[in-house]
Amino acid sequence: MQITISAGKGGTGKTTVATNLALALAGEYDVQFFDCDVEEPDSEIFLRPELDNEEPVNLKVPEVNDETCTYCGQCGDACEFNAIATFGENTLVYPELCHGCGLCSLVCPVDAITEVDNKIGKLRSGRAGNLEYHDGNLTIGEPMATPIISRLKKKIDPDGVSILDSPPGTACPVIESLHGSDFALLVTEPTLFGLHDLKLSVDVVKELEIPLGVVINRDGIGDDRVERYCDSEGIPILMRIPDDRDIAVYYSKGVPFIEKMDGWKERFLELFEEIEGQAEYQKRQKLIET
């Protein structure tokens, strides 16, 4: 069971839901936690894992052998990303533009291009109590988060429960995180911004044909527009977390609130049961429709 926690905008409580859910489940199931928000991996603050492994994430970038290169320019013509180009008697490589596809070395008629590793980030793993913890980190100044997420996701054990904390938004890194999930849990706030960004997430999740549900965080602020939207779209609201200053303060200190507030562990366990039920139900509905 792969559950991805996502949100249209940042700061809605994605990491709060992901970490508390994972901790609630940790004693009951084999749980792996993946922080896929590789631009801002923050779940570590709440889970405090003991890290025991770190590995680099490399992208293959071309290296040109000046002795064999004939400066024909075919590599530059082929590259979709302008990451390699020939000028006079120089073939230049721009690693930060390179997507590592390998096309330049395929097209080179004289085999002057070899591919070398360029580190764009790293993966880390360890344990946090009963949880198996994994995260990815994008090196500052590197633009491409997606390859790190795809490498991170190779560590998912399909037989256990995996909880993925996705980046916010709807762009490539979010798609990469959601891809292949059994359920998407979307966290939102009951406000104008919350609703607007929730709709964008819902569009993406529906396009990917992943069963979904909503958690309303800071319930009580704003108004009922998120609820009305979910009702009209038939999207289940699976949990409400009240707007509570205590929760906000625990968050600010990096403390998962289920450890401090009575009854919440049980509620997160119920949330998981609901997710299992909804995942099954929505999948069946889709089969009936098609």
Place this chain on the structure above:
Amino acid sequence: MKIAITSLGEELSSGVDGRFGRCDYFVIVDPESLDYEAISNGSKNAVGGAGVEAAQTVAGSGVSAVITGNVGPNAYRALSSAGVDIYTGASGTVQDAIDDFNDDNLSLTQSSTTRGGRGKRRR
């Protein structure tokens, strides 16, 4: 001898476009005879690496110098490798830029003048 000027339009009276990689046009001109042609910049909408692609266009047109507003690190590296001189800080019309070039009022650029879209800082 030919030079290229980044331009907002296709005429000598058009304004200089301060951007290199994503300028609208390149006006390729002989600064003495003022014979010119304008080429539309196909790299304007490149996903990434517009500066590199534009440098290829310009270098391929056989110019020996480029006059523009700013040049990013990627394009700078490309143009220097191609042996094209780079003059930055130009403003006004294309004709103004040609006059400044002919009167030696422009200074040769020794490094990139912007950080560029995704260019890395050179340490």
Place this chain on the structure above:
Amino acid sequence: MNSEDPKQLLVISGKGGTGKTTIVASFAALADGEVLSDCDVDAADLHLILHPEVKTREEFSGGKVAVKDDNLCTDCGICREHCRYDAIDENFEIDSFSCEGCGVCEYVCPEDAITMEPVLSGYSIESSTEYGNMAHGELVAGEETSGKLVTDIKQKAGKIAEDTGKELIIIDGSPGIGCPVIASLSNVDLALIVTEPTLSGLSDLRRVTGLLDHFEIQGNIVINKYDLNLEVTGKIEELAEEDGLTLLGKIPYDSVVTEAMVHEKSVVEYSSSPVAREIESIWKKVKRALKDVS
């Protein structure tokens, strides 16, 4: 270009949800008439407060995607061997979500069954608002190349400023440190980081400060909801001091911010609360700081 270029003020946050758009909307109201630009294309929310009237809406095509002609495909599987993005499945179907648009499959296909076709990735929009003209965008759900859309929006904003003789562009940036943020940083004169006193906020602040440092951009900082955790606020102040960031203000935690949002108004127009007064004071300091950058 030259000294007459409009100045660019970028408001960023590292972490989402810290109140960045709330502050930009207030700045828009206070600046009255400057050019606005929403580069948070993933969660473009500024328009919800500023109610822009759309003038032009252009289709925006970013990258390409591989498209296969099933009549020509012989299921030889060579494309699948070469694709590094796992975008071709065991039945040799192309998953356009995973496709990077690199063109390797097109090149290796012996039957010429694959072509690279441009995809619609979003819209870049020019609008007018009560507070001035605005350039913004819309990403087609799940599409890539948000960095390129940001670049496009920033150019639009630049053109608007030139055409209307405005001196300042106020940019709402996106969270994170990746591609769209890097695109939004180019040629910025002043960056204002909006952070909050939580350990996550602090950790993200460190990363975004590192990014500004990497691109050699002067950073200023605002602590939103500072009274939520005074201890972490203290740590942020220390970090700002160490990293040479100028602290421009501390905004208290107040439900008036959400109330203003419910009424679809900027905080400074909705109330004259302490929050509004602090944002006004920050705006004055921003203007002064912008004068100092040449």
